Amino acid sequence: QKEVEQNSGPLSVPEGAIASLNCTYSDRVSQSFFWYRQYSGKSPELIMSIYSNGDKEDGRFTAQLNKASQYVSLLIRDSQPSDSATYLCAVKRETSGSRLTFGEGTQLTVNP
């Protein structure tokens, strides 16, 4: 079983639609959860962090966490062509110095 598994892509949505990205993780002691965006040839860029069950909203982005189901998701509302990128789900055992474990990423394309 993969430590962090993301819904297989690529995902294609029209401009203005909602993009839904999903992620499950296997390590039950995981405490911190992150979504990074990565453009081709670039480094991961933090989009959202979430630590408690429920929803967390930041502009057009909403992260959802369900620790009982070991599930974390990212919703992008009003998708823009500039949102086209690979979205990486990452988990960490603690909120401090432990390492990030990444999923393989979901490639999102927003069509004008």
Added chain:
Amino acid sequence: EPEVTQTPSHQVTQMGQEVILRCVPISNHLYFYWYRQILGQKVEFLVSFYNNEISEKSEIFDDQFSVERPDGSNFTLKIRSTKLEDSAMYFCASNSILAGGVEYFGPGTRLTVT
């Protein structure tokens, strides 16, 4: 806004040569990391560093790899004898415990081993 910097942006080396990748973490951060990403694959953890010592390393981080913080600002990754399979993007990241464990990544060094 503070950011992690890395040099060089691209390094080409011959198999068997030593390379040193350099990083300057964000100044008030205490945890430093190296990750790598082989083309088309996921980001993989190599090593973490805290309080001037390795705090965790992956199975990838074998004896050919080493890390060092030679002064108060730089953090380096050395690969002693490069192999073709070391060709990848290498990312440095840093984290302040006050930032909820959020890791900020540098722009990466693309290492090409020929």
